[in-house]
Amino acid sequence: MPAMRPEPAYQILRQRLREEIAAGTYPDGVRLPTESELVAEYGLSRQTVRRAFQDLVAEGAVYRVPGRGTYARDNAYLRQLGSIEDLMSLSEDTTMEVLQGLSRRVDVAAASRLRLDHDVVYTVVFRRLHDRRAGAQRPGETDGVPFVVTTVHLPEPVARLVGDAPELTTGAVSTNTVIGLLEPHLNQPIAQAAQSITVAPADGVAAGAVGCDQGHPMLRVDRLYSDTAAAPVELAVSYFLPEQYTYRVTLRRSG
Amino acid sequence: MPAMRPEPAYQILRQRLREEIAAGTYPDGVRLPTESELVAEYGLSRQTVRRAFQDLVAEGAVYRVPGRGTYARDNAYLRQLGSIEDLMSLSEDTTMEVLQGLSRRVDVAAASRLRLDHDVVYTVVFRRLHDRRAGAQRPGETDGVPFVVTTVHLPEPVARLVGDAPELTTGAVSTNTVIGLLEPHLNQPIAQAAQSITVAPADGVAAGAVGCDQGHPMLRVDRLYSDTAAAPVELAVSYFLPEQYTYRVTLRRSG
């Protein structure tokens, strides 16, 4: 087992400030501690304090004004865009059908994107279907139109939390999301999902799952979910049928 | 006129590296220059070089491996577009080349999406190119790699505000965004941009503009900008070359 390295000082400070902000310690127009105050309080160098602030600015938690100070971003209104809640609510009117139950894999690419220091990940493959009006459904046949196939990769400790969930075994049908299944078990809540969206041809698995030709142009969405400590929790790679699905986001002005 | 402040050294370096990456100077497994090499080449301190790399990591352009080096992110040119500010800052490192100057059109579909009660809109078509290093550039020839073609539709009152802007006449080359040109003239600032992202085949215009085959699968992004009064201001329909471009957004938890 690799020796547990202590967290860097700037990350500890960042986390601490984040918690204070979340606790409402710095409402509306209240200035956060200045750099020099934090230097004095924690015995750190100014550069270290600055690094913590820099990260908080990057994640949108605070903004800084030269000569004036640092302020928490008003959390009340949606800051940037369609939120993570939107992703979770996907389950409301779609059905998830597991093609390949959660199992241990060796996958260098996925492991490195999850920032693991080894090659083992836990993987589950499923497709999602638009719900149809019940009624025209024959017994033993899953109802609905498949529009996306997703491969989810989890680090081992995370996978252990849902290892016995019946929703993630081959053939299971439910109206969940993986992240929705995970969240209640996590110590740190999910805070971020970084997405990359591009076009990619359907491979054999994707084509079979959604019923299109192999090589058909698909909307590929990669999502990396991270918790409040910025630790990767889940990597999801989805192939959407563009004929059945359009990705929508609304950006809002930050300041 | 305010005195022009020079850009910080780390931003200049960041921009330069970004351009080199876009120009394909560091394909697949090729390591970027090390910190010490850049220190020597540009006469900067290591901290300054690190700051540039830190920003490139944050925007997803490169990743770094301790003990090994810094590498450009795979094929595509990544750009974080998680806020309206990000959309506007597209102009920082890309060039806009007008193919079809701003002119009056009858377009029922565009007019209805702009919530107009008639069919007249004002339309401008342009493509955008990754900036490249100057030098290998012949006179009269635009330098760079085209990666997107955009059709912008404006309501008549909005079009009037920029009707005489030389940046929107056929053949004009600049480093603006349409929304950036518009904003200073608007009574209400832009507050929202609703986006739909899907896959669509390149039509004749798009194929010619970015140099791909007609029918080539493209990433299609429709954006509807609205002001604080929720009035539509601009409709932009873009076709991105997926080989040159990946759309990135980061979702955050609302509260």
Add this chain to the structure above:
DNA sequence: CGTTATTTGTGCGTATGTATT
């Protein structure tokens, strides 16, 4: 009005640790 103190922004130098080759 300018002056001064405060606060953040930029930039440099150095030292030490850790991962990779």
Add this chain to the structure above:
DNA sequence: AAATACATACGCACAAATAAC
């Protein structure tokens, strides 16, 4: 084992923006 390359952390100096006097 040694060299290379990135990560963390400390220190200092000066510039620019802001606010209070």
